[in-house]
Amino acid sequence: MLEAKDKEILKILERDAKIKSEKIATMVGLSPAEVTAKIKELEDKGIIVQYKTIIDWEKAGEEVVYAFIEVKVTPERDVGFDAVAKRIYKFPEVHSLYLLSGTYDLSVVVEGKSMKEIAYFVAEKLATLDNIQGTVSHFILKKYKIDGKVLEPEEEDKRLAVTP
Amino acid sequence: MLKRNGFVSKAVQDIPPSGIRKFFDLITTIKDVISLGIGEPDFVTPWHIRDMAIYSLEQGYTSYTSNAGLIELRQGISEHLFNNYGLQYSPQDEILITVGVSEGLDLALRAIINPGDEVIIPEPCYVSYKPCTIFAGGKPVVIPTDADTGFKITPRQVEEAITDRTKALLLSYPSNPTGATMSKEELMKIANVVAKYNLLVISDEIYSRFTYDMPPTSFVSLAGMKERTILLNGFSKAYAMTGWRIGYAAGNKEIIAAMTKIHQYTMLCASIISQKAAIEALRNGKSAVEEMYNEYNQRRRVIVRGLNEIGLKCQMPGGAFYVFPSIKTTGLTSEAFAEKLLFEEKVAVVPGTAFGDCGEGYIRCSYATSLEKIEEALERMGKFVRNLLNKV
Numbered sequence: 248m249l250e251a252k253d254k255e256i257l258k259i260l261e262r263d264a265k266i267k268s269e270k271i272a273t274m275v276g277l278s279p280a281e282v283t284a285k286i287k288e289l290e291d292k293g294i295i296v297q298y299k300t301i302i303d304w305e306k307a308g309e310e311v312v313y314a315f316i317e318v319k320v321t322p323e324r325d326v327g328f329d330a331v332a333k334r335i336y337k338f339p340e341v342h343s344l345y346l347l348s349g350t351y352d353l354s355v356v357v358e359g360k361s362m363k364e365i366a367y368f369v370a371e372k373l374a375t376l377d378n379i380q381g382t383v384s385h386f387i388l389k390k391y392k393i394d395g396k397v398l399e400p401e402e403e404d405k406r407l408a409v410t411p
Numbered sequence: 412m413l414k415r416n417g418f419v420s421k422a423v424q425d426i427p428p429s430g431i432r433k434f435f436d437l438i439t440t441i442k443d444v445i446s447l448g449i450g451e452p453d454f455v456t457p458w459h460i461r462d463m464a465i466y467s468l469e470q471g472y473t474s475y476t477s478n479a480g481l482i483e484l485r486q487g488i489s490e491h492l493f494n495n496y497g498l499q500y501s502p503q504d505e506i507l508i509t510v511g512v513s514e515g516l517d518l519a520l521r522a523i524i525n526p527g528d529e530v531i532i533p534e535p536c537y538v539s540y541k542p543c544t545i546f547a548g549g550k551p552v553v554i555p556t557d558a559d560t561g562f563k564i565t566p567r568q569v570e571e572a573i574t575d576r577t578k579a580l581l582l583s584y585p586s587n588p589t590g591a592t593m594s595k596e597e598l599m600k601i602a603n604v605v606a607k608y609n610l611l612v613i614s615d616e617i618y619s620r621f622t623y624d625m626p627p628t629s630f631v632s633l634a635g636m637k638e639r640t641i642l643l644n645g646f647s648k649a650y651a652m653t654g655w656r657i658g659y660a661a662g663n664k665e666i667i668a669a670m671t672k673i674h675q676y677t678m679l680c681a682s683i684i685s686q687k688a689a690i691e692a693l694r695n696g697k698s699a700v701e702e703m704y705n706e707y708n709q710r711r712r713v714i715v716r717g718l719n720e721i722g723l724k725c726q727m728p729g730g731a732f733y734v735f736p737s738i739k740t741t742g743l744t745s746e747a748f749a750e751k752l753l754f755e756e757k758v759a760v761v762p763g764t765a766f767g768d769c770g771e772g773y774i775r776c777s778y779a780t781s782l783e784k785i786e787e788a789l790e791r792m793g794k795f796v797r798n799l800l801n802k803v
């Protein structure tokens with residue numbers, strides 16, 4: 248079980264991976280050394296998986312296309328979905344992969360330079376794997392919110408400048 | 412023709428203009444101000460609550476409600492009070508939905524005061540307490556407090572303020588503007604005095620959800636106090652719902668009936684849409700409140716440390732979202748400090764004197780603003796204070 252302070256530190260880092268540990272220390276009421284030690288432990292345990300950056304590639308003028316691919320799978324004896332999943336996530340084109348409940352089994356997020364490139368990947372690489380019964384591709388048209396962050400400019404403060 | 416000296420009543424003319432209002436007029440003349448002067452959450456009401464209000468409008472909830480408010484809301488509040496303090500308040504006749512704690516305060520004072528009755532008010536305090544007491548025909552008797560006692564009152568101070576006209580004691584912990592909270596033990600000593608002199612207590616606990624270093628103590632939960640306390644609380648701060656104007660009063664039947672009598676003729680009822688939203692807040696708002704709580708708590712530590720580092724001595728307040736640092740080292744009055752800071756560094760704070768004479772030498776800084784803005788404000792204030800001290 249995580250301690251409350253660990254959880255608080257994780258939440259702070261989840262929002263801002265670049266924040267200095269001295270600042271975290273003040274925010275949570277610990278010493279900087281304690282915070283550094285806690286973060287190290289969380290990293291070692293694999294609870295902090297990676298520090299990443301959210302990038303708006305479109306704004307940078309880069310062509311990046313994403314698609315959600317619904318995949319229906321025949322699970323394998325003994326290994327279930329995991330073996331198929333492994334074969335899928337090894338492709339560098341696969342951005343994320345989830346096993347889902349419901350009408351289909353795997354959700355594959357594929358990243359490519361164009362729709363054509365993704366369509367080619369799905370048709371040639373994904374659909375042809377053993378145990379795959381069928382795929383349905385959904386291309387992302389617009390991103391509104393990624394990992395908890397809304398991409399539109401924040402709403403302005405509507406409060407008066409001074410209130411009692 | 413009858414001779415008149417204007418149409419405005421003397422009672423109203425005699426109340427001095429609000430110190431906050433004066434400052435507000437000043438601020439609107441300046442651009443790009445970082446404001447630490449805002450006494451309300453920087454969060455927008457959680458979406459599920461707003462969504463419920465929209466849904467209620469779609470369903471056609473646009474009418475009056477009963478004077479006391481929607482029974483579901485009163486039931487929700489009754490459960491909330493039971494779960495948090497283990498106290499039974501009947502939703503039927505011991506809870507009244509008000510238009511914010513503001514209305515609750517006004518009703519409570521008007522329901523109990525006979526002309527000339529005295530109400531003991533610890534200062535620095537929320538700006539409405541004294542004027543509302545006066546409007547109700549009462550006489551405010553102030554207990555001044557300062558940083559040396561953590562802006563808390565002692566039983567001795569209360570006893571010294573009591574006369575044979577004393578009717579009530581008005582308490583508000585956690586406090587706006589100081590953030591002071593009082594522990595259960597400290598409040599119990601006050602309760603003893605209250606019982607000894609047969610006083611009534613009006614307890615404005617609007618910041619109770621934001622009590623940081625200990626569990627909040629409601630005055631009503633102290634032995635013997637429930638019967639003689641009017642508990643005021645609301646949704647403005649806890650759920651970031653200031654604009655919805657919903658609060659409540661809980662107390663014994665007799666007083667709630669008296670308050671309802673005034674409320675029915677002056678307000679009729681609180682807005683039904685806001686009441687619907689408040690029901691949703693009570694049902695499903697817990698995690699949103701927790702998130703805001705954590706965020707305020709982190710900012711509290713950052714701002715207290717920052718103010719002390721720039722030489723404005725500041726205690727760690729136990730609640731609300733205010734700090735009340737001393738500016739005495741600068742040699743300026745609160746008002747001069749706030750004005751100069753505004754003009755020179757474009758940071759708005761509220762002079763401590765807006766909350767009572769004993770607020771002189773202090774300023775109120777609200778940390779209901781983003782951490783980034785707080786840090787920027789601290790930087791500007793640091794520069795300001797350094798310049799001030801180097802000059803002399």
Ligand SMILES: Cc1ncc(COP(=O)(O)O)c(C=O)c1O
Pocket residue numbers: 411450510511512513514537583586587615617645646647653656657658
């Ligand atoms: C101590 C205190 N009481 C009451 C109020 C008014 O609250 P409401 O919005 O419920 O009328 C405020 C608002 O700033 C406050 O700080």
